[in-house]
Amino acid sequence: MRRLKPTPRRASGFASLGSGSRGNGTLVAIGGSLFLVDCGFPLKQAEARLGRLGVRPGDLTAVLVTHEHSDHASGVPDLTHKYGLPVYASNGTFKAVGHELIGHTVHGDQPFDVNGVTIMPVTVPHDARESVQFVFYHANLKIGVVSDLGCVTPHVIDQYSGCDGILMESNHDREMLMRGRYPIRLKRRIASDLGHLSNDQARDFLTAIAHPRLEVVVGHVSAQNNHSDLLRRTFAQFDTSVACLSFATQQDGCGWTHFADSSGSSIPVAFGHAV
Numbered sequence: 001m002r003r004l005k006p007t008p009r010r011a012s013g014f015a016s017l018g019s020g021s022r023g024n025g026t027l028v029a030i031g032g033s034l035f036l037v038d039c040g041f042p043l044k045q046a047e048a049r050l051g052r053l054g055v056r057p058g059d060l061t062a063v064l065v066t067h068e069h070s071d072h073a074s075g076v077p078d079l080t081h082k083y084g085l086p087v088y089a090s091n092g093t094f095k096a097v098g099h100e101l102i103g104h105t106v107h108g109d110q111p112f113d114v115n116g117v118t119i120m121p122v123t124v125p126h127d128a129r130e131s132v133q134f135v136f137y138h139a140n141l142k143i144g145v146v147s148d149l150g151c152v153t154p155h156v157i158d159q160y161s162g163c164d165g166i167l168m169e170s171n172h173d174r175e176m177l178m179r180g181r182y183p184i185r186l187k188r189r190i191a192s193d194l195g196h197l198s199n200d201q202a203r204d205f206l207t208a209i210a211h212p213r214l215e216v217v218v219g220h221v222s223a224q225n226n227h228s229d230l231l232r233r234t235f236a237q238f239d240t241s242v243a244c245l246s247f248a249t250q251q252d253g254c255g256w257t258h259f260a261d262s263s264g265s266s267i268p269v270a271f272g273h274a275v
């Protein structure tokens with residue numbers, strides 16, 4: 001197990017710096033550590049978005065990269081170089097991003113530990129070199145991040161079942177995509193099993209993993225091929241079957257979702273300074 005810089009605060013939760021095809025970043029605070037999953041924002045913007053959530057970049061324990069697409073990886077080299085942050089990604093992701101990014105190689109479906117937090121890189125179907133998404137475990141807490149997948153495999157359902165919190169993709173309405181202005185090749189790519197989840201696919205996924213304590217944030221919503229009314233209609237059925245459900249936007253992401261710590265007491269204090 002690697003010992004990296006632990007953070008002194010014990011609050012657990014997750015938050016989004018922004019979510020969508022123009023940039024993604026998800027914070028996961030768990031077990032006293034603070035992880036950033038992906039950074040698809042230029043340095044100044046990433047710093048500002050972190051600041052909005054009360055986080056200084058130097059507070060981060062590590063940055064994990066799901067895959068090489070620019071909305072997930074473009075900001076990682078600058079951020080991690082400037083602040084000397086460790087990076088974790090698959091071999092395929094490191095190769096695809098290029099020599100500007102070095103770090104710890106993770107392997108699909110082989111869990112690893114950082115500061116006592118167990119992290120599972122979950123293989124997902126997506127048209128990148130070696131995509132993984134991440135599930136974090138500490139004590140009784142399980143937090144999952146999953147976007148950029150073309151279909152929900154039994155393996156994905158298995159890995160994300162029992163989460164306390166999840167940030168999950170609901171990218172497009174299939175009809176809007178097919179009727180929209182995108183070139184046919186791009187439409188086919190997005191709708192394929194290696195593209196992105198439609199609202200219907202996301203609804204079926206959530207149906208499979210929903211439980212009354214689950215805190216859900218829906219993200220990676222297409223600006224062109226989706227609509228907030230459609231999303232709300234799709235997910236209205238979960239009003240009583242999950243603890244809460246909110247939406248992360250491209251511009252604002254979403255604020256912290258908090259969990260009780262392992263001793264069972266709820267900690268209302270978020271990370272850092274200006275929350």
Ligand SMILES: [Zn+2]
Binds near residue numbers: 020069072148220
């Ligand atoms: Zn993406």
Ligand SMILES: [Zn+2]
Binds near residue numbers: 067069126128148
């Ligand atoms: Zn992608």
